Amino acid sequence: MAWVLKMDEVIESGLVHDFDASLSGIGQELGAGAYSMSDVLALPIFKQEDSSLPLDGETKHPPFQYVMCAATSPAVKLHDETLTYLNQGQSYEIRMLDNRKMGDMPEITGKLVKSIIRVVFHDRRLQYTEHQQLEGWKWNRPGDRLLDLDIPMSVGIIDTRTNPSQLNAVEFLWDPAKRTSAFIQVHCISTEFTPRKHGGEKGVPFRIQVDTFKQNENGEYTDHLHSASCQIKVFKPKGADRKQKTDREKMEKRTAHEKEKYQPSYDTTILTECSPWPDTPTAYVNSSPSTAPAFTSPQQGTCSVPDSNSSSPNHQGDGVSQASSEQLQPSATIQETQQWLLKNRFSSYTRLFSNFSGADLLKLTKEDLVQICGAADGIRLYNSLKSRSVRPRLTIYVCQEQPSSPPLQSQQPAGGRGDSGSGTPYVYHAIYLEEMVASEVARKLALVFNIPFHQINQVYRQGPTGIHILVSDQMVQNFQDESCFLFFTVKAENGDGIHIVLK
16 A cells, blocks of 8 residues: 555656646746747648738739618628619619729729629529529510619719619719719519519519720720629519518517627628629710710610601601601611611610511511500500501592693582493592591692692582582591592682682
8 A cells, every 4th residue: 555655756756847847847937038930820720810811012902892772681690792772763872982092093083984783693503594583574674774873963973874684783983082973773573583473572682783994005995993782672662661670679678699690781781892793895986085974764775776856756858768758678787777776666666676577577476565555555566567557547439530720619510420431431539537637638638639729728518509518527527438529629819829629
């Protein structure tokens, strides 16, 4: 027993000696003369973190910053991307801020840059089918755009443009040295791209992305400078406010420990840097020497539109093209089809049918056109494509007697109406009246029989015993359809103009 106790004392004294030696080693290594922070950071525990910390000379400083004036959701976890709720059709400000340090990017100092704002899908699966998704939306919402600029509220944007083939993008020029704010309106809602319409909370998220470019040596804005984006969900009007309130109430019910796992709600949304959108920017040449704001309506897009003088519905000119004639031909090109639409007062649908040739448009059924353009314009467009003339309200047949110049009072009624007395049959012309008024009768008679309209003073109808009755609107309204008339002309009493007498 004594031997065992002695062995324990030996072991204990050895452990104490070893522990003292280890402490003395620490004191020597970390003494005032030997301490070095670089040696501490070289320890294995710090190596992984040190590799992720940027050096002072490598700090990335973005040239621009974009801030959307809309609150972020409080129901987003700490390390997740922010989420912002927007109302459909409501204007939201995006502040375009110059974030350059002194001396950064001197090549754009005093010059304009171009920014393209897009609303795109957040879900990668929907990004792959974006074209089909947007085509389906365009079919259900003809004439609408997914994204618009609220130009009256915007500040500092110059030469705004929209492309009819890109309904989800707008572009404009701006001067980084001046205050610039673009107010956007998103017209699509998140539930429009879900297989089942569960409501706003189940809708797909979108992204608002801003890509900024500078001019190249050719004056085209194609050199990429900066891109940033944020995640959004779009609700029907007032829906975003209700969703924000619901998220806030849910967070208030959570414990303090649970709240630490979530981000606070911020009054504004800062767009975070991202890769540029893969679409190649359009050749956008700034030919204006002045940098003064010159706003352009969004409807005046970058597509080629025929000259307004030649495409006005009321314009009449010589040598009209095939597309501006009454009937659209299947062989009409896209440009000729656009001219035909403008000529026939369908200018509001030129953007919708911007890629349609004559054959494409003629293949659409009446039901297709009603669904695309609505009932009124759809039926009108269908009738125009099929060259359906308006059915006249009244049809009369008129034949002109051989010219004679008897006085008005002595003119006698003619005999039979089947021939002219010399065996030659009378040839009648059909007159179609769209309006049941006397002036329409005089205008159509002048047109058919080449009589100067301004020379016609009055139109009479020969009554019983040869009397002449003034043709009034009420008399025209009581004409029987497909009535037959002979008529002759006599000089007016004052010698200025003529009278037409129907019998």
